[in-house]
Amino acid sequence: MSKEKNNFSVTPRSQDFNEWYNDVVIKADLADDSPVRGAMVVKPYGWALWENVQKVLDAEFKATNHEALAFPMFIPMSFLAKEAQHVEGFAPELAVVTHAGGHLLEEPLVVRPTSETIIGHMWSKWVRSYRDLPLLHYQWGSVVRWELRPRKFLRTTEFYWHEGHTAHASSEEAVEETLKLLEIYKNFARNYAAMPVISGVKTPSERFAGAVDTYSIEAMMGDGKALQAGTSHYLGQNFAKAFEVNFQAKDQSQQFAHTTSWAISTRIIGGIIMTHGDDKGLVLPPMLAPFQVVIVPIFKSDNQDLMLAEARKLALELRALGVRVKVDERDGVSNGFKYNDWEMRGVPFRLELGPRDLEAGNVVLVSRLSGEKAIVARGEAVAGMTAQLEGFQAELLARATTFRDERIKTADTWDEFTRLLEQGFFVRAFHCGDADSEKQIKELTKASTRCIPLTGEVYGDLEEGVCIHTGKPSAYGKRVIFARAY
RNA sequence: CGGGGUGUAGCGCAGCCUGGUAGCGCACUUGACUGGGGGUCAAGUGGUCGUCAGUUCAAAUCUGGCCACCCCGACCA
Known part of the structure; x- marks a missing residue:
């Protein structure tokens, strides 16, 4: 706690960004700590902001023929284990119900950390023919991940989101769906949250547990750190095989479905705060502000x-x-x-x-x-x-875009690479694609690969070079974005 | 789990060293005045001092255990 802080002001952003963030969340009356560690209470003003996010996205989903529905929050423990990567990724952060109704349960129930498994299970009952596909589902709700270090909105034990889940007859169609949602997210971030994001694909080591490909929109916060603001996953047939989501194709063969999942969470509110806020507090984009x-x-x-x-x-x-x-x-x-x-x-x-x-x-x-x-x-x-209001919205986006572009640099030597990361820049560099190298870079610089920008998107130019770390030929055919992240 | 820190009023803190029955600022309540950038004055409300045990005539204060929370790191939408 800083000494200068009184009841009215927040810690200056330049002095301590984290402290500034916490002060703004509390003093702008967005949220409060609950008695449960890491689980916050979203107060009316914060929830009104989230409701506006919901309204916009919900309309987008419906306009693209998605259907809302609701799955239960409890999932049989054994479901998680059916997809090997998935359980490995989520096991450490599961909350498990062992007792209910005064008795020890036959099988423990996990409080959903995400719903691919239970949805896959139900889909297997619903899908018989290619005529049943695609299934374009999504739900609004909350999930629980027992994070070790919670931060309000950015990483809470329970968080609110929508999760979309779709199943398709072909991989082409599923990939198309994955990219369509990424586009919706990118446009939402830009046009509503005034956050200029970079859309791209994750390196294999940063993928969602169980995904074939993970796409994300990456935003730059006011301290130069990255925030993954939304994700869209192409799950291939991994979950379909684990849960036997199969169907008879037109040619009478049996096929597994190709599935996707995608989400934006209340984390986006943290992103809005850290993108636009200043020493006087929050600055809200008019398109989402509860009061304009x-x-x-x-x-x-x-x-x-x-x-x-x-x-x-x-x-x-x-x-x-x-x-x-x-x-x-x-x-x-x-x-x-x-x-x-x-x-x-x-x-x-x-x-x-x-x-x-x-x-x-x-x-x-x-x-x-x-x-x-x-x-x-x-x-x-x-x-x-x-x-x-339109002018205000445009100015926020322009300001954030200028800030971002000034803080993205290109590095071709290791010294330059580490120095730029140390100074809080996003760094575009070549990488060989080796997972161990990526891990070592993370240990040495605290920075991770954020994404490989899509071709045709900002920073997505095709280029060849040698790996910043190993000197081996670069993978991916373009530069990868490295940054320290939330 | 490793490192650091803190538990005293709703919030922020002092008191502890040198034991003697708890205080300050803000907030809150009431009243009057005030009213174009965080008002003024006055009177009030509110605390078994994180918890358990020990020492003592006497513990917020000394001793020991435990618990909780916060910050930094590993993990992560």
Whole structure:
């Protein structure tokens, strides 16, 4: 805890990024610690933000013909063991129910860490013919992974997400699905969260347990560290074979299905905080902010009713244009307190409406980014708000993109490579593809391979060279992105 | 699991060395004043001092065990 910290401010970002992050989560009122270690309570403001994430993504899934459903949170222990890689990957972090109803259970139940297994089991009952495919399923819910070091939103014991699971008749179709979701995630990150992500494929050692290929969107946080903000997996026939998801093809042969799974979790909220926040607290992208505009009515006891009524009227005018507005009607809290409070919570715009403004037909408009006050004609402020919000959203993305691009460097020598990583950069370098080498690099530099950017995407240019670590010819036909990560 | 640290009011801390029945700031409650950048004054509420045992006439304070939490590392959406 820093000494300068008082009840109002957060630890400066430049002084201690982790402390800053924790302060913002608490003071912006997003979440609180629960009595269970590593399991946080998402408070109303944080949940409202998550609900907006849900609304956008849910609409995307439905627009691409996916169907929502719900699987149970308990999975028979033996299911996990059916896919060898999967159980190896998840065994250390499982929460297991051994007793229920006052008795020792015949077979322990794991609290789902992810649902491939139980979904595979059910699919095997539902799929008989190629005509039953594809199955395009997803569910909103929570999962439990007993992480050793929890951090609010970024890594909690229980976290909320959606998990998509699809089954297809051919590998081509399943790969197409995997990439389609990656694209949806990338666009969501860019267009809603204002996070410029790099989409790519993981190296074999960074794959999801049981996957043939894992794709991810990788974002850069304000301290230069990477955050895997979403993943999409092509699972091949691994789970289909383990759970006997097979069908009779048109040519009458028996085939195993090709499956995929994909997810974005509440971690994305941590990403939004660490991408846009500053020393005054949170900065929220308008597309996801619970409140895009807060109105602070300026009043004294003798004109309180009038000013509150006027503020509500102003709010209605904005709501009619589809703007999410909050009127801060609190009494007994000074105006200055309200300004700082809403700045901490990252509301993009504030409108102050006082007696002077009312008389002159004006409002005071303040942007969370510039902090400057502008006196604007009331009608103009209302009519122009949609454009203001669009401008704010665009500025956040532009700012984050500039920051990212300045902090991605190319290295061709080991010295340069380690020096850049030490300074907190993303580093593009060639790698030979050897898993042991990757592991050693991680031990030496604390950096891991984040992804091999897709061809046609940013940083995905085709190039050949020699491995930064072993000097052997590079694998993958392009540079790999290395970074320290959350 | 390894290293470091902390447990005293809702939060942040002092008191412990040198035992004598608990205090400060913020928050909270009430009232008055105030009101365009984190208000002022006054009066209040709130704690079996993490836990168990020991020493003592007497333990927040001394001794020992245990527990919990936080930070750093390994693991990870």
